[in-house]
Amino acid sequence: MARRRRRQREEEHENLDRWLVSYADFITLLFAFFVVMYAISSVNEGKYKVLSNALTNAFRNQTAQPGGQPIAVIQGAPPVIARPIAKPDKVPDTRKIEQRQRMKSIADEIMAALQPLVAQGKVRLLETSRGVTIEINDSVLFQPGQARLQPESISAMRAIAAVLAGSDFPVIVEGHTDNLPIATVQFPSNWELSAMRATTVLRLFNDGGVGAERLTAIGYGETRPVESNATAEGRARNRRVSILIESNRPEEPTEVAGEASR
Numbered sequence: 001m002a003r004r005r006r007r008q009r010e011e012e013h014e015n016l017d018r019w020l021v022s023y024a025d026f027i028t029l030l031f032a033f034f035v036v037m038y039a040i041s042s043v044n045e046g047k048y049k050v051l052s053n054a055l056t057n058a059f060r061n062q063t064a065q066p067g068g069q070p071i072a073v074i075q076g077a078p079p080v081i082a083r084p085i086a087k088p089d090k091v092p093d094t095r096k097i098e099q100r101q102r103m104k105s106i107a108d109e110i111m112a113a114l115q116p117l118v119a120q121g122k123v124r125l126l127e128t129s130r131g132v133t134i135e136i137n138d139s140v141l142f143q144p145g146q147a148r149l150q151p152e153s154i155s156a157m158r159a160i161a162a163v164l165a166g167s168d169f170p171v172i173v174e175g176h177t178d179n180l181p182i183a184t185v186q187f188p189s190n191w192e193l194s195a196m197r198a199t200t201v202l203r204l205f206n207d208g209g210v211g212a213e214r215l216t217a218i219g220y221g222e223t224r225p226v227e228s229n230a231t232a233e234g235r236a237r238n239r240r241v242s243i244l245i246e247s248n249r250p251e252e253p254t255e256v257a258g259e260a261s262r
Contacts, residue, residue: 099169102167103132106164106167107125107134107245113156113163117140117156121137122136123135130244133243133245134242135240136242140153140156141241142197148200149201154204157205158208162208168214169214171214171245172216173241173243174218174220174241175220176238177193177221178234179225180229180235190221192219198219201241202217
């Protein structure tokens with residue numbers, strides 16, 4: 001009888017402990033439920049709408065716009081094939097070509113007038129992006145250290161002026177020297193000598209009919225050599241006057257409003 005009571009107590013004790021397992025499972029499920037609910041509440045609303053619209057329209061055979069407005073898709077319509085944008089053919093600027101030809105024609109006339117000097121290698125014709133340049137050795141034009149034109153060179157310069165007077169291109173006269181220093185009362189440095197030589201040629205052109213508004217004189221001194229100044233031949237090559245027939249006409253200036261004016 002005692003044994004039976006002992007067994008009954010042990011069975012009752014075991015039955016009392018089983019509810020803890022069920023309770024633990026319930027708490028675990030409840031925790032998982034709250035975790036899922038929290039995850040759903042933190043979903044990006046925008047992404048959720050996009051996904052919802054995409055799924056809805058997919059089942060309706062429609063495509064959605066970013067704003068959610070559906071666009072009906074016509075069944076059986078041929079697909080739209082993307083075509084590359086055709087680039088317009090680059091049309092050559094005929095005006096610039098004509099200007100270049102006119103400028104080259106003017107340079108050819110000048111070279112023909114200076115043909116004896118061209119044959120001696122004293123005059124060269126150069127073509128650059130800026131225009132056409134006639135390069136004249138200074139021994140043809142000036143005495144060493146002087147800026148007055150030699151009498152025999154004046155007729156050649158007047159022939160150039162006569163050709164330039166019939167055109168409308170800007171003309172830039174550039175003076176260049178070698179690196180041998182000069183220090184006289186009239187020319188303290190090569191800057192003054194080169195500038196005065198360019199100005200002397202400019203004044204002759206202006207007297208020959210070339211408009212002053214088209215003329216510019218620049219003295220570069222020894223800063224732009226074309227040969228090495230280490231030899232006498234190189235220095236002689238660097239002493240020159242360049243006449244640039246410029247292809248680009250000056251444009252009208254446009255005022256840029258600054259902070260103060262605004």
